[in-house]
Amino acid sequence: KRVEQVATPIDLPFYNEEMFTPEWIEEEDPGYDAIHTIADFTFINQEGDSITQDYFDNKVYVANFFFTVCPSVCPKMTANLHRVQEAYENDERVKIISHTVMPWMDSVSRLKDYAYAKGINSNQWQLVTGEKEEIYTLARTSYFADEGFGKTVTDVTDFLHTEKVILIDQKRRIRGVYNGTIPLEMKR
Numbered sequence: 001k002r003v004e005q006v007a008t009p010i011d012l013p014f015y016n017e018e019m020f021t022p023e024w025i026e027e028e029d030p031g032y033d034a035i036h037t038i039a040d041f042t043f044i045n046q047e048g049d050s051i052t053q054d055y056f057d058n059k060v061y062v063a064n065f066f067f068t069v070c071p072s073v074c075p076k077m078t079a080n081l082h083r084v085q086e087a088y089e090n091d092e093r094v095k096i097i098s099h100t101v102m103p104w105m106d107s108v109s110r111l112k113d114y115a116y117a118k119g120i121n122s123n124q125w126q127l128v129t130g131e132k133e134e135i136y137t138l139a140r141t142s143y144f145a146d147e148g149f150g151k152t153v154t155d156v157t158d159f160l161h162t163e164k165v166i167l168i169d170q171k172r173r174i175r176g177v178y179n180g181t182i183p184l185e186m187k188r
Contacts, residue, residue, distance in 0.1 A: 012167075015174040018144035037172040038063075038142045043099070043128035043135070046111035051097070051126050053172065061095040064165045064180055065139055067102035068114045073163050077180035078118055081165065084186060085125055096125040099139065101160045103129045136160050143174070 013022030016036040025032050038053065045051045062084060066074040081096055088094035100106035106114075111127040114120075120127065129135075139145040145162050165186070167176030178185040 012169075012175040015144070015177060018140075020144065020177050035173050038168060038174075039138060041130075041134070041138055043126075043130040044108055045122065046108060046115045046120070046127040047122050048108050051128055055126070056095055056097070056168070056172070058170045059093055059095050060170060061097060061168050062165050063097045063099070063143060063145075063168060065099050065101050065135075065143075065145055065160060065162055067100050068106050068110055069102070073161070073181055077163060077165065080180055080183055080186040081125070082119060083183070085121060089121065089124065094124070098125070098127050099135050100127070100129045101135065101139070103132050103135060 011024065013024050014035050015021070016023060025035060040053050042050060042052045062081065064077055064081065066077060068074075078098075081098070084094075084096060100111065106127075106129050108129065111129060115122060115125075115127055139160050139162075143164075143166050145164050145166060146160050163179055163181045165178045165180035166174055167178070169175045176188075178188060180186065
């Protein structure tokens, strides 16, 4: 028998810059209204539907960046995100979005095949594709999601690859950053 999970309130920090320095900001703080938020976006999901930030309004969601032919990091992240999907499968307040970093290869049909093969529920987990520059800009400027493979990223089109999974709150603010390849991090 499956036991329904009840979340315990946790005082999570906000993350306002790419160094992911945690900041605890109270509502009364003058900087509260200036907390970094994820920019507007429009992508196409594995079902061929347009997905915008409105889909995630008033929802908690986790975001990551992957590609379907990735041989190492991405399969681990997908398996660990699948645990999140299973834990919250009956909770409409929790969603997942995975942005492809190879949109020239990851077509809607390829994303749909990948979703089917990995047991991804399209009611909860969106695999999205779109224009490379839009995905990469959103990743780097909104999610702060690029390690740059130990080099300084000088061009928005430099290949993006990261194992980060980013927790976003109901107001599109970053509240957690986790290593998506580690099961314990996904449990957190």
